[in-house]
Amino acid sequence: MDLLAVEARSILLQMASAHNRANIVILDACRNNPFEGLPDLKDNGLAEMKAPPGTFIALATAPGGVALDGLGANSPFTMALAEHMGQPGLAIEQVFKNMRKDVMAATRGQQTPWDTSSLLTDFTFVAEKVLSAEDRAALQLWNTVQQLRDPVQIMLFVRAYPESKYVPDAYSLLEQVMAEEIAAVAKPSAQTSASDEERALFEAVKGEGTADAFQTYLDAFPKGVFLEEARERLAALKPSGPLTDPSPEPAPTPVPVAEAAPDKDEIKLPDEAVVITMTSPLIAGNDVVRDQTISQLINGSPKFPPIEGLPDELWKEQKCSNCHQWTKEALCQQAQVYADAEVSRSINKQHPYGGGLKVNLRQWAKGGCQ
Structure with a gap:
């Protein structure tokens, strides 16, 4: 043999x-x-x-x-x-x-x-790659950014990890999200299909500006044209929880304002009759936004992390203009997104100023971005 x-x-x-x-x-x-x-x-x-x-x-x-x-x-x-x-x-x-x-x-x-x-030990032909601490942080943040699909947070990720292998995917996602928002702005306004009765009620509700008023509209028109905007206004007026609490248990002890989460701040809605300009002091919004102008805010520094878990050195004392090309024209285009009833849910996303700025930007856009 x-x-x-x-x-x-x-x-x-x-x-x-x-x-x-x-x-x-x-x-x-x-x-x-x-x-x-x-x-x-x-x-x-x-x-x-x-x-x-x-x-x-x-x-x-x-x-x-x-x-x-x-x-x-x-x-x-x-x-x-x-x-x-x-x-x-x-x-x-x-x-x-x-x-x-x-x-x-x-x-x-x-x-x-x-x-x-009859192996007695584990064996791999190629060892699994061990991620560095920075790579693990980048992966964790990238997973969060993919779920949120927010243009601001995508740009912050790119700025925080410019050498990451996920940067090409981040730019691709940014292009996709912006295209979706621009397409939403380009849609014909749904308000044209509202009946005279519904439009009259919603205008009266906005004039009153209370949670009970918006709830009245939702009860009368549960599938109304202004459904998204009414829900958003109601959520802003009652940010701490659901409309009604069926539980018989007593309400939890209120959290002091100084320790409240940024998206739980009390937001005062703007009067629809007030004209907002780039340089006029804002009288609506939360405590961070009120008495500031749009020009001051877009050139200021964020008060809260734009992305949960973002290291302090990447956002504290940093200028918002470091990540955004906020010309008046570009800001107006973004504000038009908030003015569209079809996409008013965008206003509910957490903002680095803690809330209220998007509400003012929407009214600024409705007034022609003066």
Whole structure:
């Protein structure tokens, strides 16, 4: 036999003598018998082999079967194995399971790779890449940004991690989100389909400006044209919870204003009759926004982190203009988004000033962005 081939058993004995923690034997042998004319060598296929302790044995096909050479430079077995071996952190057992599926598909079930194992330790061909602290932080923040789909937060991510591998995806997401918002602004206003009765009631409700008034509109027109805007106004007037509390338990102790979350600040809505300009002091909004002008605010510094968990050094004492090209024209275009009833839900997103600025920007846009 030694004149015709090398016995696999001899190789296994040599490997065992080295006392390695793990021995791996991979046999990609076709095993179609070229010696069928010899009486003692008329069988095809490899015989079944038992793996000594600490050994993993893989065959291109099951014992007794014949493997295909394929039409390319490598066999289907070798091609599939080379593709899966390079996957970081994948256990050897999973590598060969994935490879087996590909070979069976490529050979239409004619070839089933086979393995037997007595490994005592875990083994991977390529170790899983360990992320640095910065890479982990970038990944965590990127996952959050993808869920929020907010243009401001996408730009802040790019600014915080300009070398991250996610930056191209961030720019792609930004382009997609901005296109969606511009398309929403371009839609014909839904107010044209409102009945005279509904429009008259909503104008009266806005004039009163109370939570009870907006609830009256919602009760009268639960599927009304101004539904989104009414809900947004109501949420701004009652930011601390739902409209009604069915629970008989007493209300929780109010949180002091100084410790309240930024999006829970009390927001005073602007009078619809008041004309807002870039340089006029704002009389509506929360405590951070009131008495400031739009020009002052867009050139100021954020009072709260634009993205939850963003390191302080990336936003504290930083100018909002560092991340935004806030020309009057660009700001007016963004404000038009808030003025559209179809997309008024954008106003509910957390703002670095804690709330209220978007409400003023909407009325500024309605007045022609003076």
